[in-house]
Amino acid sequence: MSTDSLTAGKPMRRKSSRDAKPGPQSQDNTSRRRKGLSERNRPLWMLIPGGLLMIIIIVVPLLLGIFMSGLDLDQYSLRKWVSAPFIGVQNFVEALTASPLLHAIWLSVSYSLLAMVVTIPLGIAGAVATQNAFKGRAVIRSIFLIPYVLPSFVVATVWRTMFQPGSVIDSLLHSVGIDAGLWLNGPNSYWTLILVQIWASWPFVYLLALSGLQSVDHEVHEASALDGALWWNKLRYVVFPYLKGPLSLAFLIGMLHHINNFTLPFVLFGIPAPSDVELLPILTYVTSFQSFRFGLSAAMAFISLILIAIPLFVYLRAVKLDDAETPGGKK
Amino acid sequence: MKFASSAKFAAVVVTAALALTACGGGSTSSGGSGGTVGPVDGKGKKLSVLTGVNNQYSAQQKQWFTDIAAKFKAQTGADVEFETFASANDELTRIQTSVVSGQGPDIYSLGTTFTPTAFATKAFVTLSDDDWKKVGGKDKFNQAALGISGPDAQHQAGIPFVSRPFVMAYNKDILKAAGIDKPATSWDELATQAKKMTDPSTGTFGLATGYKDNFDPWKFIWAMSVQAGNPLVDGKTLKLDDPAVKKAYETYFGWLTKDKVVDPASIGWSNSNAVAAFASGKAGYLMMTTSSSLPTLDKSAVAGKYAYTAMPTTAPGQSSPKGDGANAASILSGDNVVVADYSKQKDLAFAYINLITSKDEQLNYQKIFGDLPANAEALKSLDNPALKPVADTAAKSKATPFTGAWGDIQLALTNVVVQSIPDLSKGSVDDSSLQARIKDAQSKGQASLDRASK
The missing domain is CATH 3.40.190.10 (Periplasmic binding protein-like II)
Structure with a gap:
């Protein structure tokens, strides 16, 4: 909490001393009135088009998905799918007991978390390194963005080629005396996936960290310099608090994106996937589009949704990203 | 109020997550290619054909599309619109979308081993004797190639287009x-x-x-x-x-x-x-x-x-x-073509299949792409000695279980x-x-x- 007073407190104090004349009470009154007024007369009807779209694009498919999870829907009943036999919770029971679903969820969540844990410091470091102007900064910044700009498919294809047995990476490691074995199958494949994911997604964290850094007022830098803060203290107590909001957002979006990432593992490892990288999207895909068990895969998607939603909700409350009063989290 | 807004936001995040998970990355663009809504006017019809993209000979394939469409237009006055799929998975997605929505291409090209799965959806025409006549008669095909067209000789949906024995x-x-x-x-x-x-x-x-x-x-x-x-x-x-x-x-x-x-x-x-x-x-x-x-x-x-x-x-x-x-x-390998059950221009579709399985077109196709004809006469008339063992294997191919x-x-x-x-x-x-x-x-x-x- 001391960080808050250091960053947010200083400009406030200065401001309030300047605008001392109207008195704190009257200022409070006007702001409350304005707020009350705007809450009552908000033109909520303007949300209708967006709301309708959200119903069509999100709510309806969600409900359909839940409905499907109760059906015995496969290629034999697909054509008249609404009349497919209703089997209650059998799909859920099968998903939990007789399929690799839990293993897949574990793999997906753990890999996403590991990739995020590495990309966040990388992103911050990249952003801090390119914060101050220097010759060629624009070029470096553009280079940093390359992995983010490349389509996932291209990234995965290039890495797959490099990780082939006897290809670039193998011969490189071989030249320094390491024989690491297979990269695209077996236990290493999990780490291959994390590595490629880090490579592909760190610029996203970098971008958000950069935007956070841009919002640090110049005065704050000056003030902390006047207070005699050196680089680490400045970074730790002045700059990082500004990054909390953007980085919480990056963490959230990054996790969701990784958990749902289909292209990368699909192109890297193919189908059927090695059991070490049988991730959630791959499993759902194979179940619906190779085995045609649409009902079962809908149940899998629903279970994983719930399992992921719980920690997500806790996280949202913890970082207050969802708090409308402080947009973008706290500075 | 505060809780309500946060709950809403969470709901949005959660539903978005489900939507993404449920999609699993498969692009499920609805195939509203309008193949079935052509004007009723006899000449103005448009046939929609879905076929696999040929990465090896992509330029030749485009040329073949143009040529065969011109020939078909000369024969029937109808246009042909080709759509391609990049992979078997891509094809599956297209078929599933069309099966559920009841609209999409009139004709599909299927790999032989996928034919049983497609047949199981009952979304494709099982050919009657009359229908077989419209594509030029069952006898015009290499009989071995019919081995994976349906569960038995009376119920066949797949019309052999090319053989690709291993x-x-x-x-x-x-x-x-x-x-x-x-x-x-x-x-x-x-x-x-x-x-x-x-x-x-x-x-x-x-x-x-x-x-x-x-x-x-x-x-x-x-x-x-x-x-x-x-x-x-x-x-x-x-x-x-x-x-x-x-x-x-x-x-x-x-x-x-x-x-x-x-x-x-x-x-x-x-x-x-x-x-x-x-x-x-x-x-x-x-x-x-x-x-x-x-x-x-x-x-x-x-x-x-x-x-x-x-x-x-x-x-x-x-x-x-x-x-x-x-x-x-x-394995009995190659491509079959099937006509969608929902198609409103089945006769036109059969006419197109009759054209592409004719002796001349089959020989032409073989020269460009290397795949063997499914047309019996065309298969017999192959003169490239290198292909002789392959043609022999076509007759010694066995269908995978239907x-x-x-x-x-x-x-x-x-x-x-x-x-x-x-x-x-x-x-x-x-x-x-x-x-x-x-x-x-x-x-x-x-x-x-x-x-x-x-």
Whole structure:
């Protein structure tokens, strides 16, 4: 909490001393009135088009998905799918007991978390390194963005080629005396996936960290310099608090994106996937589009949704990203 | 208020997550290609055809689309609109969307092994005698090619378009240098010959094959099992737990682990890598290839030095083919075309199929793409001697079991190989883990078969 007073407190104090004349009470009154007024007369009807779209694009498919999870829907009943036999919770029971679903969820969540844990410091470091102007900064910044700009498919294809047995990476490691074995199958494949994911997604964290850094007022830098803060203290107590909001957002979006990432593992490892990288999207895909068990895969998607939603909700409350009063989290 | 807004936000995040998870990345664009809504006016109709993209000869394929559309227009006055899919998965998604929505292309081109699954959806026309007449009569087709058009002769939906039997190619020079006068006809002999040709010092290996290929592995296992008298599916029972299947896997893995006649890097290869290895003159045999490799090989270092021949038909450890083995030189492979049940212009669709399966068009197609004609007359009139063994194999091809569960069985068979690759790279697949993987495949496949026969 001391960080808050250091960053947010200083400009406030200065401001309030300047605008001392109207008195704190009257200022409070006007702001409350304005707020009350705007809450009552908000033109909520303007949300209708967006709301309708959200119903069509999100709510309806969600409900359909839940409905499907109760059906015995496969290629034999697909054509008249609404009349497919209703089997209650059998799909859920099968998903939990007789399929690799839990293993897949574990793999997906753990890999996403590991990739995020590495990309966040990388992103911050990249952003801090390119914060101050220097010759060629624009070029470096553009280079940093390359992995983010490349389509996932291209990234995965290039890495797959490099990780082939006897290809670039193998011969490189071989030249320094390491024989690491297979990269695209077996236990290493999990780490291959994390590595490629880090490579592909760190610029996203970098971008958000950069935007956070841009919002640090110049005065704050000056003030902390006047207070005699050196680089680490400045970074730790002045700059990082500004990054909390953007980085919480990056963490959230990054996790969701990784958990749902289909292209990368699909192109890297193919189908059927090695059991070490049988991730959630791959499993759902194979179940619906190779085995045609649409009902079962809908149940899998629903279970994983719930399992992921719980920690997500806790996280949202913890970082207050969802708090409308402080947009973008706290500075 | 505060809680309500946060709950709303959470709900949005959560639903978005579900939407994404449910999609699983598969693009499910609805196929509203309007193939069925053409004006009723006879001349203004437009036929919509979905076919696989030919990466190998993409420019030629575009040209072929234009040419055949012009010919069709001259014949019927109708336009043809072609759509392509990039992969089998892409195709599946398209078919599923169309099946559910009841609209989409009028004609689909399907791989033979996918035909049973498509048939199971009942979304395609089962041809009546009348319908067969509209495409030029059943007799005009190579009768063997009809083997996977439907569950029996009375219920057929797939109209054969091209045959693509699997054969092996051999490098005549390498065989001769090793003192081999004639390609192997049994799998045991093949391994013996391959050993003679393998010379790691020059980087030459007896066999070229890709263990990482998405389709090749199950074809080997199927072939060796059928030749040992086990057709894998016996009515409602799956027989992957039969010793013949295990023996097949052992033989297939043995090339790498025991015989050491394949490049160790081939655990990461797909079929195209194997073709490249053979094309560079570094392999005696190229396994599991088709005549569509001909245009590539003719431009490579082995041009004029190679020939096609049927793959062995005597199962490992046997002295002669058992059961139907002699006729299982290859799976019955190629493309069928099917007409969508929802199509409102079926007669036009049949007219188009009649055109593309005519003798001249089939021969023309063979010249451009290498695939063999499904038209019997056209097949007989092929004069390229290199294609003779391939054409012979077309007659010795055996259909994979006609069940909607085949896709799953195929996947389970391939999965055994995928999960064994780490062991393969270490140099040996131990017996108990192989047994466990086969058992897993058996139970998954049997479950799928149970659903099919329900």
